[in-house]
Amino acid sequence: MNENYDVVVVGGGAAGLSGAVVLARSRRSVLVVDAGEPRNAPAGHVHNYLARESTPPAELLAIGREELIGYGGEIVAGAATSAAAVDGGFVVGLADGRTTKARRLLVATGLVDELPDVAGVAERWGRDVLHCPFCHGWEARDQAIGVLATNPMAVHQALMWRQLSNDVVVFRHTVTFDGEQLAQLSARGIRVVDGEVAALRVEDDALTGVVLRSGDVVAREAVVVAPRFTARADLLVSLGLEPVALEVDGHVIGSSVPADANGATAVPGVWVAGNVTDMKSQVIVSAAAGLMAGAAINGDLVADDVRRAREPFAHELERQVAELVGGPTKHGV
Known part of the structure; x- marks a missing residue:
C-alpha cells in the first residue's frame, strides 16, 4: 500500500471493483480496501447479470479483482475505519493502523440485511x-x-x-x-x-x-422475509454524510446515503455507489453505478489536473503584475 493514490475505493464488491476498473483503465492510481464481507456471500449464484448468469458471487468478485490488477489497480484486505478531509484530499485509516492518502474517495460499502x-x-x-x-x-x-x-x-x-x-x-x-x-x-x-x-x-x-x-x-x-436494509455508512458519517431513513406507509424499511445520479455526495470529493446509496440495486445495477461513479471521478480529477497545471503560471503572472504596480496583488489577477 502506497502513501498516495488518486482514488481510494472502500468496498470490493461489484460497485467498488467496477468503479476501480474504470479508473485504472484511465491510468489513475487506485487502491481498493476490501473488508471481505459481501452482502450476497450466502447466496449460491448471481442472477440477472447478463453473460454472467448463475456465476457464484465469490467467483464474480475474483474475476473482477483479476481485471483490476491487470490494469494496475491495487487491493488490500482490511476494513477502512476512518477518513478525514486533509489539504484538498483525504486520509484513510485502516483497522490495522495503516493510513494512506487519496485525492478522491469512492465508498461502496453496501448495506446490512437486518433479519x-x-x-x-x-x-x-x-x-x-x-x-x-x-x-x-x-x-x-x-x-x-x-x-x-x-x-x-x-x-x-x-x-x-x-x-x-x-x-x-x-x-x-x-x-x-x-x-x-x-x-x-x-x-x-x-x-x-x-x-x-x-x-x-x-x-x-x-x-x-x-x-x-x-x-x-x-x-x-x-x-x-423483508429485512431492514441498513446502509453501512460509518465511514461516511465520519465525513459528515448522514444516511436518511427510507419509509413505506410510515414504516422505516432501511436507510441510504443521498447522492446524485453519478454518485456524487454533498461532500466534495466523495462518491458512493451500490447498495450504500440504493438498496434496490441488484449486482448488475451496482456494477453499473460503480462504472458511472468511476467515470465521474475521473472527470473531476481531469479538471483538478488542469487547475494544478495552471497554478505555476498564475503565480508567475501574479509576481509579474506585482512588479509592475510596485506591490502585491490578489492571486489570479
Whole structure:
C-alpha cells in the first residue's frame, strides 16, 4: 500500500471493483480496501447479470479483482475505519493502523440485511429464506412458499411471489392487514395464516415448514422475509454524510446515503455507489453505478489536473503584475 493514490475505493464488491476498473483503465492510481464481507456471500449464484448468469458471487468478485490488477489497480484486505478531509484530499485509516492518502474517495460499502428475529431465519438466509423474487424466484418456482409478514411490504411481496408459484401463504405474524390488502390476497388465492411465527423447521438440511407459537406447523419449502436494509455508512458519517431513513406507509424499511445520479455526495470529493446509496440495486445495477461513479471521478480529477497545471503560471503572472504596480496583488489577477 502506497502513501498516495488518486482514488481510494472502500468496498470490493461489484460497485467498488467496477468503479476501480474504470479508473485504472484511465491510468489513475487506485487502491481498493476490501473488508471481505459481501452482502450476497450466502447466496449460491448471481442472477440477472447478463453473460454472467448463475456465476457464484465469490467467483464474480475474483474475476473482477483479476481485471483490476491487470490494469494496475491495487487491493488490500482490511476494513477502512476512518477518513478525514486533509489539504484538498483525504486520509484513510485502516483497522490495522495503516493510513494512506487519496485525492478522491469512492465508498461502496453496501448495506446490512437486518433479519427478523425468528429462529432459523438467519441460518437459512440466501438458501431457502429469500427476499427478492428477481434474485431467487426462478429457483423457487412452483414450490410451497411462505411470506413472513414483518412490515407493510408483505402484501406486495406475496403478490410478486404469486407470479412464481400457485402455492403462496402469508404468515400474518405481527402485522395487521386492512380490508383492501386482504381483498388483494384473496383475489390471487393467497391464504393468510394468523398467529405469531416461532421458528422454521429444518430437516436433513432443508426447510420443511414454519412453526407457529401455537405449535402448529405449516409445510413450506421456501420462506420470504423483508429485512431492514441498513446502509453501512460509518465511514461516511465520519465525513459528515448522514444516511436518511427510507419509509413505506410510515414504516422505516432501511436507510441510504443521498447522492446524485453519478454518485456524487454533498461532500466534495466523495462518491458512493451500490447498495450504500440504493438498496434496490441488484449486482448488475451496482456494477453499473460503480462504472458511472468511476467515470465521474475521473472527470473531476481531469479538471483538478488542469487547475494544478495552471497554478505555476498564475503565480508567475501574479509576481509579474506585482512588479509592475510596485506591490502585491490578489492571486489570479
